[in-house]
Amino acid sequence: MKKTKRKLVLVGNGMAGVRAIEHLIKLAPEAYEITIIGAEPHPNYNRIMLSSVLAGGASLKEIVINDWEWYKDNGIRLLAGHRVTQIDANRKRVVSDQGATVDYDELILATGSNPFMLPLPGADKEGVIAFRDIKDCETMVDTSKKYKKAVVIGGGLLGLEAARGLLHLGMDVSVVHINPYLMERQLDETAAKMLQKELEQQGMKFLLRKNSGAILGKKRVRALSFTDGTEAEADLIVMAVGIRPNVELAKSSGIEINRGIVVNDWLETSVERIYAVGECAEHRGIAYGLVAPLYEQGSVLAKKLAGLETTGYAGSVTSTKLKVSGVDVFSAGRYDEPEGSRSLRYQDEVDGVYKKIVIQNDKLIGAVLFGDTNDGAKLFSIIKSGESVVGREKELLLGMAVSGQSASPEARLKEMADEEIICGCNGVSKGTIADAVLAKGCMSVGEIKACTKASGSCGGCKPLVEGLLKLYAGDEAGVGVKEGICGCTPLGRDEIVAEIKRMRLKSIKEVMNVLEWRNSEGCSKCRPSLNYYLGMLFPEEYVDENESRITNERYHANIQKDGTYSVVPRIYGGVTSPAELKKIAEVAEKFDVPMVKFTGGQRLDLLGVKKEDLPKMWEELDMPSGHAYGKTLRTVKTCVGNTFCRFGTQDAIGMGIRLEKAFERLNTPAKVKLAVSGCPRNCAEATIKDFGVVAIDGGWELHVGGNGGVQVRATELLCVVKTEDEVVEWASAYLQYYRENAQWNERTSTWIERVGLEEIKNALEKPEDRLALVERIQKTLSLTTDPWKQIVENDHLRKNFEPLTEALTINS
Ligand SMILES: Cc1cc2nc3c(=O)[nH]c(=O)nc-3n(C[C@H](O)[C@H](O)[C@H](O)COP(=O)(O)OP(=O)(O)OC[C@H]3O[C@@H](n4cnc5c(N)ncnc54)[C@H](O)[C@@H]3O)c2cc1C
Numbered sequence: 164m165k166k167t168k169r170k171l172v173l174v175g176n177g178m179a180g181v182r183a184i185e186h187l188i189k190l191a192p193e194a195y196e197i198t199i200i201g202a203e204p205h206p207n208y209n210r211i212m213l214s215s216v217l218a219g220g221a222s223l224k225e226i227v228i229n230d231w232e233w234y235k236d237n238g239i240r241l242l243a244g245h246r247v248t249q250i251d252a253n254r255k256r257v258v259s260d261q262g263a264t265v266d267y268d269e270l271i272l273a274t275g276s277n278p279f280m281l282p283l284p285g286a287d288k289e290g291v292i293a294f295r296d297i298k299d300c301e302t303m304v305d306t307s308k309k310y311k312k313a314v315v316i317g318g319g320l321l322g323l324e325a326a327r328g329l330l331h332l333g334m335d336v337s338v339v340h341i342n343p344y345l346m347e348r349q350l351d352e353t354a355a356k357m358l359q360k361e362l363e364q365q366g367m368k369f370l371l372r373k374n375s376g377a378i379l380g381k382k383r384v385r386a387l388s389f390t391d392g393t394e395a396e397a398d399l400i401v402m403a404v405g406i407r408p409n410v411e412l413a414k415s416s417g418i419e420i421n422r423g424i425v426v427n428d429w430l431e432t433s434v435e436r437i438y439a440v441g442e443c444a445e446h447r448g449i450a451y452g453l454v455a456p457l458y459e460q461g462s463v464l465a466k467k468l469a470g471l472e473t474t475g476y477a478g479s480v481t482s483t484k485l486k487v488s489g490v491d492v493f494s495a496g497r498y499d500e501p502e503g504s505r506s507l508r509y510q511d512e513v514d515g516v517y518k519k520i521v522i523q524n525d526k527l528i529g530a531v532l533f534g535d536t537n538d539g540a541k542l543f544s545i546i547k548s549g550e551s552v553v554g555r556e557k558e559l560l561l562g563m564a565v566s567g568q569s570a571s572p573e574a575r576l577k578e579m580a581d582e583e584i585i586c587g588c589n590g591v592s593k594g595t596i597a598d599a600v601l602a603k604g605c606m607s608v609g610e611i612k613a614c615t616k617a618s619g620s621c622g623g624c625k626p627l628v629e630g631l632l633k634l635y636a637g638d639e640a641g642v643g644v645k646e647g648i649c650g651c652t653p654l655g656r657d658e659i660v661a662e663i664k665r666m667r668l669k670s671i672k673e674v675m676n677v678l679e680w681r682n683s684e685g686c687s688k689c690r691p692s693l694n695y696y697l698g699m700l701f702p703e704e705y706v707d708e709n710e711s712r713i714t715n716e717r718y719h720a721n722i723q724k725d726g727t728y729s730v731v732p733r734i735y736g737g738v739t740s741p742a743e744l745k746k747i748a749e750v751a752e753k754f755d756v757p758m759v760k761f762t763g764g765q766r767l768d769l770l771g772v773k774k775e776d777l778p779k780m781w782e783e784l785d786m787p788s789g790h791a792y793g794k795t796l797r798t799v800k801t802c803v804g805n806t807f808c809r810f811g812t813q814d815a816i817g818m819g820i821r822l823e824k825a826f827e828r829l830n831t832p833a834k835v836k837l838a839v840s841g842c843p844r845n846c847a848e849a850t851i852k853d854f855g856v857v858a859i860d861g862g863w864e865l866h867v868g869g870n871g872g873v874q875v876r877a878t879e880l881l882c883v884v885k886t887e888d889e890v891v892e893w894a895s896a897y898l899q900y901y902r903e904n905a906q907w908n909e910r911t912s913t914w915i916e917r918v919g920l921e922e923i924k925n926a927l928e929k930p931e932d933r934l935a936l937v938e939r940i941q942k943t944l945s946l947t948t949d950p951w952k953q954i955v956e957n958d959h960l961r962k963n964f965e966p967l968t969e970a971l972t973i974n975s
């Protein structure tokens with residue numbers, strides 16, 4: 164006789180509940196007759212990707228996880244558009260608002276959360292919405308076609324993703340945040356300020372420390388007023404101020420609730436045969452709001468319902484990644500430095516990178532990464548493992564290879580269990596990725612994404628997916644692993660440069676259009692890269708796009724942590740005069756410069772300068788820019804050489820000044836530092852420079868690819884030459900070859916590691932090749948001008964340095 168199946172009912176056709184069902188039908192396909200009841204009129208879709216839909220990165224069709232056919236194929240009855248209004252736990256039956264009555268043996272509640280709507284006067288006006296489902300997303304798209312001004316209340320993950328989407332839709336967007344800095348639940352103040360700056364560059368406006376008071380307007384919203392008496396115009400208000408577990412149904416059915424529906428380690432509620440999973444559930448006092456823990460819960464519940472052994476759900480450490488194109492932000496665990504913990508930080512103002520790790524009892528308990536989140540997955544797995552990090556703290560912070568007693572990243576991936584989730588957003592396990600590579604033949608991250616959805620949402624799992632691809636496909640995957648220069652394009656640097664050359668594309672917009680950029684505005688990675696490649700390829704025709712440059716280059720000064728700038732005039736070869744020093748001192752005094760400091764590159768740094776003072780100071784200094792802020796030639800450090808030193812064999816100062824005058828103002832993929840030493844004692848430290856010149860008896864050694872920064876690298880010897888003219892010729896050819904072949908933002912040290920010294924030697928070996936390179940660099944150099952002088956002499960450019968006026972209107 165055929166065994167009758169038990170009846171299983173799932174209330175909530177969302178991400179967590181359906182995920183549990185997917186697991187269950189794999190573990191026990193014949194055990195249950197399943198009914199899913201969902202209030203939304205859609206099949207199960209990826210809520211996470213609503214942000215991508217809004218920002219133009221995916222269509223609604225693409226975010227469906229299980230289409231209508233999936234329910235049929237798996238024999239699941241779906242009641243879509245039905246809201247369950249009542250649970251009769253005695254008769255084991257649920258009732259929907261559409262009049263359906265369904266009996267159960269086991270019942271899962273997966274009702275998710277409700278967005279918290281601030282109870283402001285006027286909150287019921289037309290144009291005030293949340294951002295939670297497809298309907299909200301559609302409302303935003305429709306509104307953007309008719310209206311201009313959007314205000315998002317809440318500067319958390321959801322608010323910022325909504326704001327980015329609205330910007331993409333062409334709206335003028337202001338984010339209202341109650342706290343002094345953004346994403347305070349995930350970031351510390353430093354990272355949050357860097358994030359704000361980046362988002363401001365994308366066009367977002369911020370109103371911080373603002374308490375909303377009322378929503379103004381007749382039928383439709385007109386403005387949002389604040390308790391301080393100010394107001395902001397708004398045609399649309401999106402509230403993104405947090406979520407509350409949706410417990411109404413459970414509460415009215417007598418199930419124990421606290422903040423969420425209280426569950427034990429097996430996701431059982433206080434009522435027999437009723438389980439809760441997902442955002443509506445509260446486990447050991449926590450109601451989670453991210454999918455990774457909810458998927459973990461789903462997998463435990465599936466095992467429990469399949470009658471399999473499980474140790475239960477023990478809670479999760481969470482990590483988050485903001486899904487905004489061009490902004491890399493990662494946060495995991497305790498970023499907030501609890502008592503008894505210590506933190507290590509690294510900050511690179513020029514490249515906009517900030518990293519912080521938090522350690523307690525020798526274990527990594529939290530991390531915040533901004534600008535470079537490559538190590539996010541690795542740090543997260545170390546946090547979860549609870550292993551000791553003693554002696555490895557600096558390596559972890561700086562993202563170097565993890566050495567010592569801990570396993571290598573490959574070993575760590577190998578050791579992971581098949582069910583371990585690699586992609587939290589899409590719930591893709593290691594086993595599924597292995598299957599995609601080994602059984603389905605996926606040979607690139609893109610193919611794995613298409614096959615499994617892994618890495619398709621926030622992208623935070625990409626390094627792990629790449630690692631697994633290498634693990635299973637070995638070197639064969641080498642080509643396939645190549646990724647686009649940023650999330651806006653699947654094309655790599657070489658393909659882009661080749662296409663620009665082939666089609667003679669002449670502007671950033673044109674490149675993005677023709678090469679079908681996913682994000683039509685580009686991001687902070689691709690815009691400066693394209694600006695550089697176009698300028699490098701077409702020095703005569705291309706008009707530099709100032710707004711596509713990084714902040715420091717736009718203002719021709721380094722922004723400091725307090726928002727002031729630093730001024731570093733050029734001092735060729737580090738040689739100055741009493742008159743020049745007097746002039747610098749007078750300017751420093753006149754503009755109340757709080758600090759004057761010698762730099763490591765032998766010049767003077769005037770620190771703490773207000774933005775609006777920059778042009779006036781440059782004017783009074785009347786010296787060329789030292790380009791201490793840009794991806795250009797920085798300094799040529801020299802020793803005194805044979806001018807004064809008794810060991811010197813050559814004129815190091817003269818050589819250095821000649822090189823500095825030859826290459827000042829040259830745009831390069833990343834900053835370039837030179838040095839010249841007058842004898843092999845090498846006092847100018849030429850062997851840790853991008854191009855180092857060391858005098859020997861009767862000639863000069865030319866060294867390349869050195870770096871004295873985070874990852875110290877000694878130079879490699881390129882060649883030995885006899886005359887000063889040859890030094891300049893080889894330096895010109897080498898720098899031009901670097902300009903033409905490196906990726907934007909790639910230092911010579913990394914570039915040489917990547918391509919190998921032999922390739923460079925071969926390219927420069929023949930005199931005719933060298934001369935062709937020299938000719939091209941000279942053409943470029945002949946077109947450069949001093950940026951400070953240009954700004955000083957142009958009223959329009961000077962205006963960019965004036966202080967901004969308050970964006971708010973005052974309510975009188
Ligand atoms: C725009 C956006 C972006 C996000 N991005 C991320 C991200 O990058 N990373 C991340 O980890 N998380 C992200 N999240 C959060 C993530 O989407 C949620 O954690 C997840 O969807 C919760 O799953 P759930 O099944 O518990 O709830 P839901 O997915 O909300 O599903 C609950 C379902 O139950 C239905 N329901 C409720 N009550 C009833 C009832 N009485 N009867 C029938 N049906 C009912 C609801 O209509 C809903 O469809 C994002 C959320 C949003 C809104």
Ligand SMILES: NC(=O)c1ccc[n+]([C@@H]2O[C@H](COP(=O)([O-])OP(=O)(O)OC[C@H]3O[C@@H](n4cnc5c(N)ncnc54)[C@H](O)[C@@H]3O)[C@@H](O)[C@H]2O)c1
Nearest residue numbers: 317318319320321322339340341403404405452484485486
């Ligand atoms: N990338 C991601 O991982 C991602 C993206 C979107 C949403 N989510 C999840 O969705 C859920 C909802 O996100 P959220 O950002 O709304 O929640 P949240 O609770 O993380 O953030 C809400 C923010 O609103 C601010 N706020 C509160 N009251 C305010 C007020 N009156 N005025 C202005 N600001 C106010 C808070 O300071 C807080 O920073 C969360 O669980 C979140 O983790 C995650």
Ligand code: SF4
Nearest residue numbers: 802808811841842846
């Ligand atoms: S490198 Fe040689 S020449 Fe230059 S200062 Fe040192 S000892 Fe003198």
Ligand code: FES
Nearest residue numbers: 586588620621622
């Ligand atoms: S973890 Fe977000 S896409 Fe994989």
